[in-house]
Amino acid sequence: MIDAINAIEVHGGDADAQLAKQVLALHDHFVAASTRLVDAVTIGDSAAARRIDLSEAGPVFDAMRSRIDAAGEARAAAALAAFAELQATARWILIESPVIFAIGFALLFGLWRILERSHQAARETYREIAQLSKLRSEFVSIVSHEFRTPLTGIQGFSEMMRDENLTIPEMREYAGDINKDARRLARLITDMLDLDRMESGRMTLNSEPVDLNRIVAETAAQFRLSAADHPIELDLDTRLRDLVGDSDRLTQVVTNLLSNAIKYSPTGGPVELRTERADKTVTLTVTDHGMGIAPEHLEKIFDRYSRLETTETRAIQGTGLGLPIVRQIVQMCAGKVWATSETGRGSVFHVELPLMEAASQAPGAA
Amino acid sequence: MARIVFCEDEEQIRKLIEAAMRSTDHTIELAVNGREGLAAIERQLPELIVTDLSMPEMGGFALADAVHARPALGHIPIMFVTASVQRGDVARFSEHGAAGYLAKPFSPRALREKIDELIARRPGTS
Numbered sequence: 029m030i031d032a033i034n035a036i037e038v039h040g041g042d043a044d045a046q047l048a049k050q051v052l053a054l055h056d057h058f059v060a061a062s063t064r065l066v067d068a069v070t071i072g073d074s075a076a077a078r079r080i081d082l083s084e085a086g087p088v089f090d091a092m093r094s095r096i097d098a099a100g101e102a103r104a105a106a107a108l109a110a111f112a113e114l115q116a117t118a119r120w121i122l123i124e125s126p127v128i129f130a131i132g133f134a135l136l137f138g139l140w141r142i143l144e145r146s147h148q149a150a151r152e153t154y155r156e157i158a159q160l161s162k163l164r165s166e167f168v169s170i171v172s173h174e175f176r177t178p179l180t181g182i183q184g185f186s187e188m189m190r191d192e193n194l195t196i197p198e199m200r201e202y203a204g205d206i207n208k209d210a211r212r213l214a215r216l217i218t219d220m221l222d223l224d225r226m227e228s229g230r231m232t233l234n235s236e237p238v239d240l241n242r243i244v245a246e247t248a249a250q251f252r253l254s255a256a257d258h259p260i261e262l263d264l265d266t267r268l269r270d271l272v273g274d275s276d277r278l279t280q281v282v283t284n285l286l287s288n289a290i291k292y293s294p295t296g297g298p299v300e301l302r303t304e305r306a307d308k309t310v311t312l313t314v315t316d317h318g319m320g321i322a323p324e325h326l327e328k329i330f331d332r333y334s335r336l337e338t339t340e341t342r343a344i345q346g347t348g349l350g351l352p353i354v355r356q357i358v359q360m361c362a363g364k365v366w367a368t369s370e371t372g373r374g375s376v377f378h379v380e381l382p383l384m385e386a387a388s389q390a391p392g393a394a
Numbered sequence: 395m396a397r398i399v400f401c402e403d404e405e406q407i408r409k410l411i412e413a414a415m416r417s418t419d420h421t422i423e424l425a426v427n428g429r430e431g432l433a434a435i436e437r438q439l440p441e442l443i444v445t446d447l448s449m450p451e452m453g454g455f456a457l458a459d460a461v462h463a464r465p466a467l468g469h470i471p472i473m474f475v476t477a478s479v480q481r482g483d484v485a486r487f488s489e490h491g492a493a494g495y496l497a498k499p500f501s502p503r504a505l506r507e508k509i510d511e512l513i514a515r516r517p518g519t520s
Contacts, residue, residue, distance in 0.1 A: 172477065173448070173477040176477035176498045176499055177404050177406070177407065177477060177498065178406070179498070179499040180406075180407055180410065180477075180498040180499035180500060181406040181407065181409075181410055181499075182499070183499040183500075183501060184407075184410040184413075184414065184499065184500065184501065184502050185410060185413070187501050187502055187503065188413060188414065188502050191503065192417065202413070205406060205409065205410075208406065209406060
């Protein structure tokens with residue numbers, strides 16, 4: 029027993045050592061009690077036998093049992109706790125870690141998407157700025173060319189008038205040339221400002237009764253004076269009544285289209301102007317028999333300065349802003365404009381406006 | 395006295411050139427683009443070519459290259475007259491074998507002086 033207790037003392041922990049000491053004390057107590065018992069029996073001393081007291085053994089045994097039970101319970105609890113810990117780890121590895129991993133991945137992915145998007149936005153902005161910068165330098169280059177050409181005439185002819193011995197008819201002729209170039213400059217500036225105001229939405233249209241047929245006829249009459257080589261033929265729809273619109277701007281549309289039709293038929297040839305009233309629309313078509321427009325340019329001609337991009341038209345004087353202005357006005361009127369063409373045979377410009385007839389003209393009309 | 399071929403697509407500027415050269419004793423021919431200019435150059439064998447840069451059908455650089463590619467014409471000095479003289483343009487003028495250039499707007503006197511200078515500078519005239 030002593031050996032076992034010593035073994036407990038050597039191998040066990042503090043609690044075991046305590047228990048071992050109590051067992052040892054009990055053992056000593058038993059030895060002493062049993063010695064006294066033997067003595068009493070041998071000597072016959074009943075009083076001594078009565079003095080043998082085993083009452084201490086009960087509580088010590090109880091304490092031992094409860095301590096042993098407690099140690100077992102503690103061990104079992106520790107094992108259970110270890111098992112629970114193991115289970116928790118396994119659960120974390122099997123269930124929670126994928127969830128955490130997925131959440132982390134989602135967060136990273138989200139972050140990556142945000143970065144990617146902001147990067148893309150930055151690239152987009154950069155591209156836009158680069159495009160604007162390119163447009164700006166193209167614009168400056170074109171405007172510079174468009175301004176320098178009439179300025180060359182103004183400077184050159186005026187210098188000759190100042191420095192050279194000219195006859196009166198020569199003087200008159202050069203003054204006429206200067207005037208022509210000055211007008212060209214003025215037209216260029218007006219067109220640029222008009223287009224700028226339209227594009228930035230700073231121009232508003234009047235709403236007044238407008239007789240489109242009359243505008244077409246008057247514009248044609250003006251051009252007949254300046255472009256005698258081109259017979260201008262009219263085919264006006266008599267069903268067309270006053271529209272609601274801006275008379276000046278519609279005149280600008282007709283003027284620009286007619287001017288283009290004449291300019292781009294350099295060898296002469298008739299130009300036809302036609303109006304037609306349909307159920308919901310009114311259409312104006314301007315047809316020429318000139319050089320025509322290549323299919324790839326049919327859309328582009330409505331862009332600013334696109335005129336300069338087609339080499340065959342460079343000899344024809346213009347600001348390159350006529351058609352962009354037409355498109356802006358037509359769009360402001362909720363209409364549309366487009367061109368059809370056969371290269372070498374001529375072009376047709378179509379303007380389609382919503383039919384908004386002026387109410388004041390209604391009496392008597394069917 | 396020299397023969398000069400001018401290439402210019404703007405009518406007003408052709409008219410100005412014609413007026414500016416009226417007081418000189420040079421013989422001039424005006425073409426509306428590089429293609430017509432090249433035909434005139436081959437026909438005239440001028441002492442000087444004066445050309446605009448951006449013209450329909452054949453521009454100034456293409457004309458200069460075509461002239462230099464022809465052995466019979468390669469020696470003729472070429473002057474560019476252009477509305478845009480920007481950075482890098484002058485280097486490009488030399489690449490296309492320009493003897494000189496003039497920027498628009500130009501004064502008629504400057505045009506005449508530049509022409510006289512280039513004609514005087516030709517090989518074999520000094």
